[in-house]
Amino acid sequence: MMTYEEFKGMxxxxxxxxxxxxxxxxxxxxxxxxxDRVVKNLARIFEATLALSxxxxxxxxxxxxxxxxxxxxxxALYSYFASKEELLRMIQDQGRRVTTRILQExxxxxxxxxxxxxxxxxxxxxxxxxxxxxxxxxxMEAKNLPKKAxxxxxxxxxxxxxxFADIIREGQNQNIFGPRDPDMTSALIKAMLQDWYxxxxxxxxxxxxxxxxxxxxxxxxxxxxxxxPVAE
Amino acid sequence: MMTYEEFKGMxxxxxxxxxxxxxxxxxxxxxxxxxDRVVKNLARIFEATLALSxxxxxxxxxxxxxxxxxxxxxxALYSYFASKEELLRMIQDQGRRVTTRILQExxxxxxxxxxxxxxxxxxxxxxxxxxxxxxxxxxMEAKNLPKKAxxxxxxxxxxxxxxFADIIREGQNQNIFGPRDPDMTSALIKAMLQDWYxxxxxxxxxxxxxxxxxxxxxxxxxxxxxxxPVAE
DNA sequence: GTCTATACATAGATAGAC
DNA sequence: GTCTATCTATGTATAGAC
Numbered sequence: 001m002m003t004y005e006e007f008k009g010m011x012x013x014x015x016x017x018x019x020x021x022x023x024x025x026x027x028x029x030x031x032x033x034x035x036d037r038v039v040k041n042l043a044r045i046f047e048a049t050l051a052l053s054x055x056x057x058x059x060x061x062x063x064x065x066x067x068x069x070x071x072x073x074x075x076a077l078y079s080y081f082a083s084k085e086e087l088l089r090m091i092q093d094q095g096r097r098v099t100t101r102i103l104q105e106x107x108x109x110x111x112x113x114x115x116x117x118x119x120x121x122x123x124x125x126x127x128x129x130x131x132x133x134x135x136x137x138x139x140m141e142a143k144n145l146p147k148k149a150x151x152x153x154x155x156x157x158x159x160x161x162x163x164f165a166d167i168i169r170e171g172q173n174q175n176i177f178g179p180r181d182p183d184m185t186s187a188l189i190k191a192m193l194q195d196w197y198x199x200x201x202x203x204x205x206x207x208x209x210x211x212x213x214x215x216x217x218x219x220x221x222x223x224x225x226x227x228x229p230v231a232e
Numbered sequence: 233m234m235t236y237e238e239f240k241g242m243x244x245x246x247x248x249x250x251x252x253x254x255x256x257x258x259x260x261x262x263x264x265x266x267x268d269r270v271v272k273n274l275a276r277i278f279e280a281t282l283a284l285s286x287x288x289x290x291x292x293x294x295x296x297x298x299x300x301x302x303x304x305x306x307x308a309l310y311s312y313f314a315s316k317e318e319l320l321r322m323i324q325d326q327g328r329r330v331t332t333r334i335l336q337e338x339x340x341x342x343x344x345x346x347x348x349x350x351x352x353x354x355x356x357x358x359x360x361x362x363x364x365x366x367x368x369x370x371x372m373e374a375k376n377l378p379k380k381a382x383x384x385x386x387x388x389x390x391x392x393x394x395x396f397a398d399i400i401r402e403g404q405n406q407n408i409f410g411p412r413d414p415d416m417t418s419a420l421i422k423a424m425l426q427d428w429y430x431x432x433x434x435x436x437x438x439x440x441x442x443x444x445x446x447x448x449x450x451x452x453x454x455x456x457x458x459x460x461p462v463a464e
Numbered sequence: 465g466t467c468t469a470t471a472c473a474t475a476g477a478t479a480g481a482c
Numbered sequence: 483g484t485c486t487a488t489c490t491a492t493g494t495a496t497a498g499a500c
Contacts, residue, residue, distance in 0.1 A: 031483085032483065032484095033483090034483090037483080054375075055375065056375060056376070057289065057291055057375060057376060059289055059291045059292045060291045060376070062474075062475060062476085063475080063476060063477085064474090064475085064476095072484080072485095073484060073485050073486075074476090074477085074478095074485090074486095075477095075478080075479090075483095075484060075485055075486075075487095076483070076484050076485070078476095078477070078478075079483065079484080082477095083476080083477080084475095084476070084477095140372065143286075143287065143288060143289060144288070144289060144292065181448070183438065184440070184445075184448050187427070187431075187434070187435075188424050188427070188448065188449070188452060190427075191423050191424050191426070191427035191431075192420050192423050192424070194423070194427075195419070195420070195422075195423035195426075199419075199423075202419070203419075206415065208416070213416075216413070216416050216420065217420070219456070220420060220452070220456050223455045223456045223458070224451070224452050224455045224456065226455070263465085264465065264466095265465090266465090269465080294492075294493060294494085295493075295494065295495085296492090296493080296494095304466080304467095305466060305467050305468075306467090306468095306494090306495085306496095307465095307466065307467060307468075307469095307495095307496080307497090308465070308466050308467070310494095310495070310496075311465065311466080314495095315494080315495080316493095316494070316495095
């Protein structure tokens with residue numbers, strides 16, 4: 001598997017890539033026409049939005065704040081999106097595309113339930129670390145999304161969980177994992193993965209690295225899924 | 233240990249109790265003078281605030297919304313708090329008092345690391361379930377608090393985690409638990425406890441009860457802390 | 465104690481100059 | 483393409499009648 005540094009580089013590329021996609025798909029909504037300029041400014045706008053929102057909330061961030069943070073006038077901002085709500089939708093959209101694409105690319109290259117489970121955990125942690133502001137934002141601002149986008153977010157969340165549950169079931173069929181409830185187990189694995197990006201400040205202060213965190217989560221999962229559960 | 237139903241009753245009493253405390257301590261800020269009336273209306277205001285905020289965010293909840301939700305005019309609302317920010321502070325305050333008081337009452341009655349750990353997990357889950365709206369609110373709106381209150385919230389959070397870590401260390405000293413990192417272990421236990429109130433809708437839809445959830449978390453923790461960790 | 469009516473600030477959004 | 487200036491709606495908060 002690739003190192004975390006390589007991984008970060010890949011994520012960075014993918015993000016620019018998808019900024020372009022967003023642009024081509026929203027040509028009608030975005031008034032500026034030079035692709036390079038749009039991608040550059042969209043990236044700045046997204047970045048500033050995440051920074052400001054994660055500090056005080058998307059709703060509390062005024063477009064004047066954003067204007068200052070992104071280095072563009074309010075008038076200019078409206079050349080890139082039609083409303084504050086649409087800005088939210090675009091960010092949500094971009095993030096989810098990057099994550100699903102990279103998750104799919106990285107997983108599936110390995111075989112065997114134990115290896116699969118470990119890889120899924122590590123890749124998810126790497127990804128959520130490389131895109132921490134987006135993951136945090138996405139979690140905290142979900143309730144501000146319009147109904148339709150909210151449903152999409154939930155579906156995407158459940159799909160990830162299902163992925164873990166499927167790996168666990170496969171391992172149980174092969175008699176590698178013990179008879180734990182696959183849905184509950186994957187729910188709890190997800191809870192642990194989420195803590196990494198929701199409480200990043202805490203782990204950073206304690207100097208816990210992604211790799212160290214990954215190791216603990218993997219150990220924990222294997223201890224629980226071990227074929228001979230320990231009696232109470 | 234008491235049943236969940238008894239527990240809920242106790243929490244309900246404690247909440248009214250603490251509403252009174254809040255009132256006596258803020259006599260100067262609250263303009264209404266009849267205790268019964270204040271407690272009744274404060275409870276309605278708090279409840280409506282939690283309901284509205286948890287749906288669309290505290291900042292997005294206007295005082296007009298709250299006025300409608302609580303069944304009081306906007307003028308009347310301002311007889312109970314001086315500003316929206318202070319309302320936030322009062323809610324935060326009340327919740328934390330209830331939780332710390334009940335946690336302390338319930339824990340410490342048992343001896344032995346295994347029993348202590350189990351009790352701490354179960355009580356925390358019961359509490360966060362009985363006061364789910366407050367726990368959710370407290371987590372999601374932390375960043376909207378004034379600096380001082382934010383520090384208090386973090387301290388309280390870390391104290392809970394410390395409590396778990398201490399139990400684990402005790403168990404390790406008595407050679408009952410294996411050599412896992414106590415801080416990381418308690419951080420992950422907390423992550424699992426949080427998932428219960430942050431994703432309540434999910435577990436409700438799957439018909440997972442608090443007791444069932446508690447059992448899984450306890451099993452998981454014991455599997456991980458078992459004296460002979462399973463080799464990878 | 466609670467209400468209605470209103471003051472004042474700030475939010476999102478747009479028009480038109482450059 | 484981007485800016486400044488401005489419109490309108492909505493938000494918090496208060497005054498004063500009842």
